[in-house]
Amino acid sequence: MVSIVIPIYNGKEYIKQAILSAKAQTYSNLEIIVIDDGSTDGIDEKYIADIDKSVIFHTKDNEGLGETRNLGIELANGDYIFFLDADDTLPRRAIELLRNSIDKNDFSIGRCKRVYLDKNANIYKEQIWKKDLYKRDKNKYNLIVDTIATNKLYKKSFLLQNGIKFLKGLYEDKLFVLKLFENTDNFNFINEIVYYWHVYYNSSSISNAITIPKLVEKMSVNRECIAYTKDEKLRCVLVDNIIKHDFKVSINEVNSYTEEDIEKLYYIYREFICSYDKYINHNNYFVDRIIVDNIENKDLTIREFKSISRENSTRNICIKIKKYMRYSYYFLRIKLL
Numbered sequence: 001m002v003s004i005v006i007p008i009y010n011g012k013e014y015i016k017q018a019i020l021s022a023k024a025q026t027y028s029n030l031e032i033i034v035i036d037d038g039s040t041d042g043i044d045e046k047y048i049a050d051i052d053k054s055v056i057f058h059t060k061d062n063e064g065l066g067e068t069r070n071l072g073i074e075l076a077n078g079d080y081i082f083f084l085d086a087d088d089t090l091p092r093r094a095i096e097l098l099r100n101s102i103d104k105n106d107f108s109i110g111r112c113k114r115v116y117l118d119k120n121a122n123i124y125k126e127q128i129w130k131k132d133l134y135k136r137d138k139n140k141y142n143l144i145v146d147t148i149a150t151n152k153l154y155k156k157s158f159l160l161q162n163g164i165k166f167l168k169g170l171y172e173d174k175l176f177v178l179k180l181f182e183n184t185d186n187f188n189f190i191n192e193i194v195y196y197w198h199v200y201y202n203s204s205s206i207s208n209a210i211t212i213p214k215l216v217e218k219m220s221v222n223r224e225c226i227a228y229t230k231d232e233k234l235r236c237v238l239v240d241n242i243i244k245h246d247f248k249v250s251i252n253e254v255n256s257y258t259e260e261d262i263e264k265l266y267y268i269y270r271e272f273i274c275s276y277d278k279y280i281n282h283n284n285y286f287v288d289r290i291i292v293d294n295i296e297n298k299d300l301t302i303r304e305f306k307s308i309s310r311e312n313s314t315r316n317i318c319i320k321i322k323k324y325m326r327y328s329y330y331f332l333r334i335k336l337l
Contacts, residue, residue, distance in 0.1 A: 110194030
């Protein structure tokens with residue numbers, strides 16, 4: 001049996017379509033568990049029962065998505081577990097395809113499609129998540145950058161035996177997915193869409209807010225991931241993805257930052273590159289390491305960082321920082337390694 005775990009927090013307007021997409025699955029041996037994480041918008045057992053009486057409903061105090069999914073692992077009666085967010089949906093054959101492919105493996109991975117909806121809930125764009133990822137060899141070094149937990153089917157015994165749980169707080173998926181690959185080589189991948197990730201026009205998801213405090217929290221999780229893995233090659237992949245994705249996302253928003261935010265971003269970026277230099281692929285970057293030993297004119301430095309950050313590219317940032325350093329040695333003493 002497959003247990004579909006649906007955590008919900010104030011998602012009353014979306015939960016019905018999530019449940020109905022789970023009920024419409026071509027794979028019939030399943031249970032659906034909805035876990036309310038302390039919602040305040042009227043979600044209760046009666047509301048869920050009115051959608052479908054067979055759905056198992058639990059409620060708990062608000063602790064966040066990670067702890068709610070962890071409870072789902074405990075409550076699941078199925079041999080396999082699938083996570084569905086309350087504002088997303090599933091293609092009809094999603095569970096069937098994953099269940100057929102898992103065989104003797106510990107987990108199975110499918111593809112995800114991001115579905116963008118306007119204020120009238122009409123689809124105006126669809127995009128395959130990590131589209132280019134699956135054009136390469138299907139090994140853990142490629143698949144690890146697909147850090148979402150909702151396009152995968154898990155053997156419950158594998159999660160329990162290895163103590164694989166979600167973090168409490170934001171970015172709970174990343175370390176969870178890393179632990180999957182760290183604890184087994186028995187996984188399968190299918191080149192089929194198994195998940196529809198809905199992105200709404202008025203989305204105010206806290207995890208989507210691109211702010212410096214969120215970057216700080218994300219970097220804390222990133223450090224946990226780098227420390228957790230014993231695989232040096234995997235560490236290199238993680239560091240590379242952090243530079244190309246996490247920093248790029250923040251740098252792309254630099255025009256909305258305050259001067260204080262830009263200064264913090266500068267130091268976060270610099271500290272990371274210095275700390276994990278040995279894991280950076282020297283072939284991927286024009287400048288592999290930038291260490292500012294002594295900032296003698298902080299205001300000038302921050303203005304320049306803001307200016308070069310607007311180029312929205314980590315590679316361009318490194319190139320322009322190098323150029324800037326060449327003409328500003330009076331203000332900064334640096335090492336370019």
